[in-house]
Amino acid sequence: MAKDLDKRERIVKRIARELRDGFYVNLGIGMPTLVANYVPRGIQVVLQSENGMLGIGPYPLEGQEDPDLINAGKETVTEMPGTSYFSSADSFAMIRGGHIDLSVLGAMEVDEEGNIANWMIPGKMVKGMGGAMDLVASAKRVVVAMEHTTREGKSKILKQCTLPLTGSKVVDTVVTELAYIRVTPTGLVLEEIAPGLSPEDVQKSTAAKLTISPNLKAMEF
Amino acid sequence: MASSDEAVGDIPDGATIMIGGFGLCGIPENLIRALVHKGVKDLNTISNNVGVDGFGMGLLLAAGQIRSHVGSYVGENRLLEQMILENRIDLTLVPQGTFSERIRAGGAGIPAFYTPTGFGTQVAENKETREFDGRLYVMERALKADFALIKAWKGDKSGNLVYRKTARNFNPMMAAAAKVTIAEVENLVEVGELDPDCIHTPSIYVKRILKGELYERRIERRTLTKPA
Numbered sequence: 286m287a288k289d290l291d292k293r294e295r296i297v298k299r300i301a302r303e304l305r306d307g308f309y310v311n312l313g314i315g316m317p318t319l320v321a322n323y324v325p326r327g328i329q330v331v332l333q334s335e336n337g338m339l340g341i342g343p344y345p346l347e348g349q350e351d352p353d354l355i356n357a358g359k360e361t362v363t364e365m366p367g368t369s370y371f372s373s374a375d376s377f378a379m380i381r382g383g384h385i386d387l388s389v390l391g392a393m394e395v396d397e398e399g400n401i402a403n404w405m406i407p408g409k410m411v412k413g414m415g416g417a418m419d420l421v422a423s424a425k426r427v428v429v430a431m432e433h434t435t436r437e438g439k440s441k442i443l444k445q446c447t448l449p450l451t452g453s454k455v456v457d458t459v460v461t462e463l464a465y466i467r468v469t470p471t472g473l474v475l476e477e478i479a480p481g482l483s484p485e486d487v488q489k490s491t492a493a494k495l496t497i498s499p500n501l502k503a504m505e506f
Numbered sequence: 507m508a509s510s511d512e513a514v515g516d517i518p519d520g521a522t523i524m525i526g527g528f529g530l531c532g533i534p535e536n537l538i539r540a541l542v543h544k545g546v547k548d549l550n551t552i553s554n555n556v557g558v559d560g561f562g563m564g565l566l567l568a569a570g571q572i573r574s575h576v577g578s579y580v581g582e583n584r585l586l587e588q589m590i591l592e593n594r595i596d597l598t599l600v601p602q603g604t605f606s607e608r609i610r611a612g613g614a615g616i617p618a619f620y621t622p623t624g625f626g627t628q629v630a631e632n633k634e635t636r637e638f639d640g641r642l643y644v645m646e647r648a649l650k651a652d653f654a655l656i657k658a659w660k661g662d663k664s665g666n667l668v669y670r671k672t673a674r675n676f677n678p679m680m681a682a683a684a685k686v687t688i689a690e691v692e693n694l695v696e697v698g699e700l701d702p703d704c705i706h707t708p709s710i711y712v713k714r715i716l717k718g719e720l721y722e723r724r725i726e727r728r729t730l731t732k733p734a
Binding site for chain 2: 334335336337338343344345346347350351352353354355358359360361362364370371372373374376377378380381400404408409410411412413414415416417418419422423449450451452453454
C-alpha cells in the first residue's frame with residue numbers, strides 16, 4: 286500500500302510540473318485530483334469542476350462543509366476568491382468549446398494512437414463515462430495519469446485498446462511512475478524515465494512499442 | 507402546492523421524468539420521496555446519477571419503480587450496477603456534456619445538434635456523423651420529458667428560481683425540457699422579493715412550486731482539511 290501511494294505521488298508531482306500560470310484545468314476523479322496538492326510555487330491555476338464551478342479551493346475544515354458545494358467526485362470542497370458557479374450545460378459548453386487548457390484523467394488502457402479507455406469493462410463493471418468523453422474530445426491538452434501496469438503486472442499501455450473507448454486519438458501525454466510518454470502521429474515517444482531505470486526496463490513493462498526520444502531525460506518530481 | 511404528495515399526484519405509471527441533481531447535490535429529495543410514497547411504476551427516468559443505495563433516486567430503484575434510465579454516471583449505486591449486469595433495467599449511458607446539451611436542446615426547440623464528444627466510440631454507433639471544417643462530429647437528439655422534478659434554493663410563488671453553488675447543475679435545463687415542471691425550494695418567498703437580475707430560472711418554465719417538507723441535504727463524500 287505504501288508503495289502504491291509512493292507511485293501515485295510521483296505521478297501527480299510530475300504532472301503538476303506541466304501546469305502554467307493562468308491555466309484553466311480540469312482534474313479527474315481519484316489520482317488526478319491530487320495534482321492540486323503540488324501546484325508549483327509562483328503559479329496560479331483555476332480548477333474547473335464539470336458539475337458547474339470554476340475556482341475549486343481546498344477541502345473544508347470540519348464544520349464548514351456545505352452539501353451544496355462539491356466537486357465532480359462528489360467530495361466537499363471550498364471556493365477560491367473569484368469563484369463562479371454555472372449550470373452543467375454552461376460547464377460543458379466551456380469544455381466542448383475548447384476553453385480548458387489541460388485535462389488530467391485516469392485510465393484503464395491507453396494505446397499507440399492516443400486512444401483511451403476508462404469507463405467500463407463489459408460484463409464486469411459499468412460506472413458510466415460521466416464527463417470524461419467530453420473532456421478528452423475537447424480540452425486543449427489531455428494528460429493521462431495512471432500506474433504503468435495493472436495489479437497483476439500487465440501493461441496498461443497497449444498497441445491497441447481492448448476495452449470500449451472513451452476517446453479516439455485524443456491523448457497527448459501519458460505519465461506513469463516509470464515514464465513520461467508523448468503520443469505522436471508516429472507512435473509513442475519515451476521522453477523521460479524514472480531515475481535508476483533504463484529505457485529497456487520501461488519497454489519491458491510496456492506492451493506498446495516505445496521510440497526513445499533523442500532528448501531522453503530522467504523524470505523530476 | 508400544499509405538499510410534495512399533492513405536487514406529484516397526477517404523475518402516471520410509465521411517465522418519463524427528468525430529475526435534477528448531481529450526485530446527491532441539488533436533488534429534489536422531497537419530490538422523490540413523494541414518488542416512492544405514491545408507488546408509481548414503470549418510470550422512465552432521466553437524471554445524471556441514480557442516487558445512492560438508500561437515498562435519493564436509490565429509493566425509487568430499490569422499490570422497483572424504474573423501468574428505464576438515461577444518465578451519465580451510475581458508479582455510486584451497487585444495486586443499479588447489479589441490475590445492469592443482470593439485465594434487469596434498460597440503461598442508456600450518455601456522455602455528461604452530451605446529456606446536458608440534449609436536455610438544453612429539448613427545452614430550446616432544437617431537435618438535434620452535432621458534437622465532437624464520443625466520435626469513434628461506442629456512443630457514436632448507429633448515429634449520423636458529419637465533418638465540419640476538418641473535424642468529425644456525431645449527431646445527437648434532444649431529450650424531453652413529461653415531468654421534470656427539480657430543486658432550487660429559493661423561489662417565488664410565480665416560479666422564479668435561484669439556485670445555490672453547485673446545486674444548480676442540471677436543474678435549469680430540465681426546468682425547460684418537460685411538459686410539467688415541478689420545483690421544490692428551501693425558501694419560498696412572495697412575488698417581487700427576488701432580485702430580477704439574479705433569477706436563474708424564469709417562472710415561465712415552472713408549473714408547480716412548493717417549499718420542501720424536509721431537507722436532509724446528505725453529503726456523499728465528506729472530505730476535510732485537517733487544521734494546521
